[in-house]
Amino acid sequence: MIKTDIVIIGSGIGALSVAGKLCKNGRKVTVITKGQRKLSNSSLAQGGISVALSKNDNYKLHYEDTIEAGCYINDKDAVMTLVSKAPEIIKEFIDGGMKFDTDSQGHLLFGKEGAHHLARIIHAGGDRTGLLVIEQLLKNLNENITLIENQMALDLRVKNGICSGVITRGDDKIINYYESNVTILATGGIGQLYPCTSNDITITGDGLAMAYRAGCELENLEFVQFHPTMLNIKGKTMGLISEAVRGDGGILVTKDHKPIMEGKHPMKDLAPRDVVSRVVYDYFLRGDDIYLDISNVKNFRNRFPSVTEICESNGIDLSKNLIPVRPGAHFHMGGVKATPYGETNIKNLFAVGEVACTGVHGANRLASNSLLEGIVFGNLLADKLLESSMKSEHFEDAISNIILGELPSKNEIQDKMMDFIGIVRHKNKIAEIIDWFKHYMPKDKQSMPFDKIDITKASNKEIEIYNMLTAGYLIAEAALKRDKSIGAHYITED
């Protein structure tokens, strides 16, 4: 048994924001991550962080845009907490050394993205915001942190509604039992459940599946956001083309240069993502290619160095001003039900970042509110933990005797998810995919469909697939229950 005060699973913006504040205040923290420390969706984020800091803006306007994009089913108190605390927390981050892009007088530059009524997105290194934010947060860590890479969390250690740590396994195949007073899930979302995604390869719904097996309440799982513009190379997505490109004048067009968002929404190319994704997808289903026309974007290479690199490394000639795009899975609005302070229904277990569902995003997340959520709610969680002390319960782990049966491949799960639980869902087909998932449940399951399994008899890769099946099944069940379209959940009668 490895004893530690606080264990954080994940190394994205939520994880590192909590870790940074805790270690600065003398708390010992173990951060465990499945890949290398910089491999996360946060590092890949391009657009930036939305925050009401410009002189024409205030947090009430940010609130309005957040709930409008979320189709008004957001948790209004959580949204108010997010947007009102944001300016101060971001200023503190800047004072601590983070450099966002500024003009020649040192004033912050603000970009525009979908569903924002004004420019409020701060960015760094042009479109390298996520990576630079993560590098700064890593710099903020000190000797109180133990950072363990390439170790996969297999299950949470929960008994009688109290969490006492996590079980992990690394490349050395040794199973580690961590006993901690506080356990924080910060594992990110579920993007790799889909064949086309902006998400890092490590993002396979592990946190959601572990939380489910541990008895956590889950919420809003049916809401999966598709980003309208990923680079499309022969039907495969090869990276994100930031919405900020459209904010700077990019326009979605057909191969004959006809703008596709005319007449579709008053905000045209900067309509909420679910709206734009469905329009692009509709063309895609008809076999028509869609392009992002960047002829009106000034200073493209300097403003978008990541996008430039992604395009050129995939053979796109940017002098032609046309980038082929298609939608891909981007963000999960649902997750482990949590307060803005990370509290879940399990004692001593907290959730932060994309794995958590605080209700701030409602049915559809407003652009650049996800890095914001990670940093703001990460800070609030750290404050909460600094005010209180928690004690774990010691117990010996009982190993389940349930053995995994036959498993599908990752690709099979991804294709099924896209066909059945993708951008457009067909009422009659959802039950079909639920049956397909059920086929892979372990045969001697105890009480839950995807129950705890004997981790000693399954490899990390098999557990990853099992987590994908569990997360996919849960999303499908949630989609079946919501029979009316709203936001990112678009359902048709057939």
Ligand code: SIN
């Ligand atoms: C983007 O740069 O388009 C992504 C930003 C976000 O998902 O908030």
